[in-house]
Amino acid sequence: MGKFDYHRSVRVIRGDTGRLILMAGGVTLPTLLLTGLAVLFVPELRGTNPEFSINRIVRGTLAMLWVFGTFMLAQRTTTAHSKPVADAFVLTTVSPRTAVIGGIIAESLRVLTYVLPLGLLLTIAGAYAFSSPLTLLTVPLVGSLYVVSAVTAGRVLGYSAAWLVATVPFIARHKGVLGGTVVMLFFSLYFLFQIPQLPFSVSPAMLGVIPTGWLADLLAIGTPIGWSLTHALGGMATVGMVLVGGGWLAERIAVSFWFDESIDVSASGKTAVSIRTEGNQRALKQAISPLGAPFITGPTRHIAEWSLLRARREPQRLNFLLIPVFGGGSAVMNMLLQGSVSLAILGPIIAVLLGWTAGAAFGLNPFGNEGAVLPATLTAVSGRAFVRGLITSSLLFVPAVTVVTLATSLVGGYGLLTAIALTLIGCLLTIVGAALAPIVGMWFPRYSAIRIGNSDGVLPPRLLAGVLHVVLIWIPGAVLVGLVAAPKLVRLALSGIGYVPGLILGLVANGGLLTFLASSLNDVGAMIQELPLTAFRSGFGMLLVFGGLLVAWSAYLGAIQRFETHELH
Structure with a gap:
């Protein structure tokens, strides 16, 4: 079953060209970078006898990465793999143990496939640097044990979280807030280990007591690096316990989650709401309170309110925003703490990041978000009202973008006029992003779940739609804030349009037309x-x-036309 699930996921990725290219890029670029470093430094290590031994810092760092991987795999289990593919068929055909172990095997194979180039590089580099053929065995062995143990522990945590949501009313009712809180707490603690510049940071050596980090001693077998037999055996024993005990526990939790009756909080505690309540408030308006859609009426208001309500009831709809936000935020935080940049970078970064986030939040999969009611929406609502409603739901966050951008710009040391200019850019990016999102989402819609067997209730935007929207907003946005904060740098970068191709042509030119083109391009740059x-x-x-x-x-008009001419197949 694990082999079948793995092959199915490979076929899915091969069929999605955009996703395949992005995943391949995410693997290839770091591998090429590390290959370059290996070519430079590994020959220097060959034949040497380094006076180094595996210590608590090394073990703690390996344990920290294991904990991080386990957490991410647990999230993946909860959101995408809490039930087997085609669970009704699987659970009546094979035993729950087969389904659980097969899922662990499939996920382990997926992770191992992703890290295979890096693993091969480390294996070859280690064997060459230390002249140790044994490294050709220890690195794949440790890597496999490391990955499989993290997947198993992640399955236990992921199934536990899904079981709590399915059985505890309070957790089910507030799963969005509780899940977001857990993620924020975990990453906050993780950054304490990552950034030693913080006055209250902690050393990874503290995590050296976690036995899974002791697998580092196995990597040193057969090399001149000092290692501990006790720690190596302890790490192996711990991994064995995780695999056996974790597999058994995952099966017990999964059986309870899959076969027990789940609670339904949608109907619990619900009282009848009159269409006309005190103050003539409507039920939909009450459901999204304290948010609201003022100054608009009719179908446009209904579409905006439904967009807000869907995001409020199912916050996982907005998960696609987390990667750029967390990625950009952590990069800026690292640069600030290392002294590479000053607080002045906050205003421009916030203007672009918040503007994009607000603009992309609600409209990047408009047809897919309608789900089963899409035919009714297409016939009951005009294209103008539908697109305006999607745009309005994003524009409601313009005040938040304004306040946060203005505050961070002033904190960063900008004058009032410059801070206002950055704030206006943030608002402009919100408007443009909100208008672009529907047409991009209609170009690349997602109508079904990413995986067979997943619920179609929550459909994230297609990866290509998200990437295209990021490119269309971030690049012009970065140029705009650069014109305000660092215009000389923008002018220098723009002059590269002439200088860079001129330099390349100049290197290959040998007189004639190419030389003339190179000279002309250099003149443009100058x-x-x-x-x-x-x-x-x-x-x-x-x-x-x-x-x-x-x-x-143009995007607004194009989205209206595309809605009006959309046909169901």
Whole structure:
């Protein structure tokens, strides 16, 4: 069963070109970087006898990565693999133990496939550097045990979380808030180990007591690096206990989750709500309180309120926003703590990041979000009202973007006028992003779950739609905030349009047309560099602003037309 599930997931990825390219890039780039470092430094280690031994810091670092991987795999289990593929068929065909162990095997194979290039690099580099053929055996062995134990522990935690949501009313009712709190707490603690510059940070050596980190001693067998037999045996024994005990516990929890009756909090504690309540408030308006959609009426308001209500009831709809937000936020935090940048970077970063987040939150999968009621929506609502409703739900967060961007800009040391300019850029990006999201989502819709057997109730946007929206907002947004905060840097970067291709052509040119083109491109770069800074700043800035508004208007009209002409198949 594990082999079948693994092959199915491989076929799915091969059929999704955009996802395949992004995953391949995520593996290839770090592998190439590490390959370059290995080529530079591994020959220097060959034949040497390093006076180094595996200590608590090394073991703690390996344990920290294991804990991080376990947490991410637990999240993945809860959100995407809490039940087998086609669970009704599987659970009546094979035993629960087969389903659980098969799921662990399939997930382990997926992870091992993803890290295979890096593992091969480390194996070959270690064997060459220390002239140790035994490394060709220990690195794959330790890597496999490391991954399988993390997957098993992640399954136990993931099944436990899913079981709690299915059986405890309080957790089921507040799963979004509780889940977000757990994620924030975990990453906060993780950053304490990652960033030693913090005055209250902690050393990874504290995690050296976790036995799974003791697998590091196994890696040193056959090399001149000192290692401990006690720790190596302890790590092996712990991994064995995790595999056996974790598999048994995962089966027990999964059986209870799969076969016991789940609670239904949608009907518990619900009282009849009159259409006309005190103050003439409608039930839908009450459901999204304290949020609301003021100043608009009719179907547009209904669409906006339903978008807000769906996000409030099922916060996992917004999970696709977490990767760019957490990725960008953690990178900025690291640079701030290491002193690479000052607080002045906060205003521009917040303007772009918050503007994109607000604009992308509700409209990147408009057809898929309607689900089974899409035919009724297409016939009952006009395209203008539908698209306006999606845009309105994002524009409701313009005040939040305004306040946060203005505050962070002032904290970063900008003057009032500059802070206001950055704030206006954040609002502009919210407007443009909100207008672009529906048309991008209609170009690349997702109508069904990512996996067979998953619920179609919550459908994330397609990966290609999210990436396209990021590119269309982040790049012009970065240029705009750069014109406000660092115009000379933007002018220098823009001059590269002429200098870079001119330099490349100059290297291969041997007279004639190529030389003329190289000279012309260099002249273009020089002309851009010689532009007066004030004229460049205002002219290019106005071009981007009006161009963005024109694109937003065109996207709005295009989304309306696409809605009106959409056909169900």
